[in-house]
Amino acid sequence: MPRKTATPDEVGEKLTAFLKRSHGAKSVRIDGVRLLTGGASRQTWSFDAVIEHADGRTDTLALIARADQRQSVGLMTRETEYRLLEAVHAGGVPVPRVHLMGDDSLGAPFFLMERIEGETIARRILRDDEYAGAREMMTAQLGEILAAVHRLPVDEHGLADALTAPIEGKSPAESELQRIEGTFRSIAPEPHPAFELAVRWLKGHLPASGEPTLVHGDYRLGNLIVGPEGVRSVLDWELAHVGDPMEDLAWVCVRSWRFGNDDKPVAGVGQREELFRAYEAAGGRKVDPAVVHWWEVFGNLRWGVICIMQARAYLDGLSKSVELATIGRRTAETEWELLNLLEGA
């Protein structure tokens, strides 16, 4: 049975008490509690808080609470995500500032961070006039931000042990391929000849890789807050890991994230060459387009396996969502793109 989601009133009450306790505040008032995204396991709540401190000062905060309804094996803990956000913020990556690590008052691990206003819906960012200027600038921004992500010294922030890293003795490419192939073989309800062709090609063309870096792991439209002036913030760090930085440069080019703007491979807004140039100019690694191509093939396979995984949640009765059910039929679009990429290779 899917677990019942708490009501906004219940969450508001608990967060009020938590903020009062944490700040030693005279009073706390919370308004506008709403659920932004709610999965079976993870939830994001938005709310406004007015905190009246003991000394009479008042703070008005726009906040987000990210909570885990249940901790799943292999998923990043909220504590690691909190520390990672702190670290990348210090490293100059545009992310929401964390506010407080939570306690057990929501009955599930959570933390609070600042709420950044702006647009996350890909179709609006790619179509609305309001974002025409942003679209002009985004390709270069996306490269510059990634250079800052990949520069972050993971060891210095004590995150090395908390983040998934390449399998001992294997390159990042080999490790990620082994992981996604393992997932594919254990969850696919039916045979997928196109994925077999892709796996065989990927195994036969493993790229050499340099020193591993922090990798965001889900860098694409949908996980970016955009304003008319461009990218404001990078969200959803829970797939971050230590790996090949080229993985991020390729994932943002996966066809599904172009939302129909097929001639603009970078997130539906620009060309790969401009992304690579901006990335290198901002201090990123030297880009070998052939290595990024390998990761783009990998990325399409990965998104295809994720489609199967989401449909499995429906097929296995974990969810009755029509969205999860129909996403199973999106697997074919990744197969089609894989065949296009392999045909040209």
Added chain:
Amino acid sequence: MQDRPSYDELLAAVEHFLDTEIVPNVPGSRGFHARIAANAIRIVRRELANEEDQLAAEWSGLDAVLGPAERPAGREELRSALQERNEALCTLIRDGDAGDSEAARRLFEHVQRTVRDKLTVSDPALLERS
């Protein structure tokens, strides 16, 4: 034999209701899911219209790659036999036994055709852009 409306005509009525009554009038996540539901109906309608031809084409495509086999008569038997043959095709690819370059090209083109058939049902707009 059922009376009119046919299944396709009934589904068209549901699709129309979702598209014209629900999607424009229901905001937020519920409206979004109504849009997805209407799209699911479109997928089912296209599949019902194409399934018989597509299953037959996939069978003869596999004949050319794996060698001919007798096609089961019933729809369910055909589906499960296709699943078995596709598993054999996957093993062939995994083991790298596709044969000479000519055979490998035939195999690739067969896979391309079956994926194209899947997209004809799930997302024909994507094929038009390709």
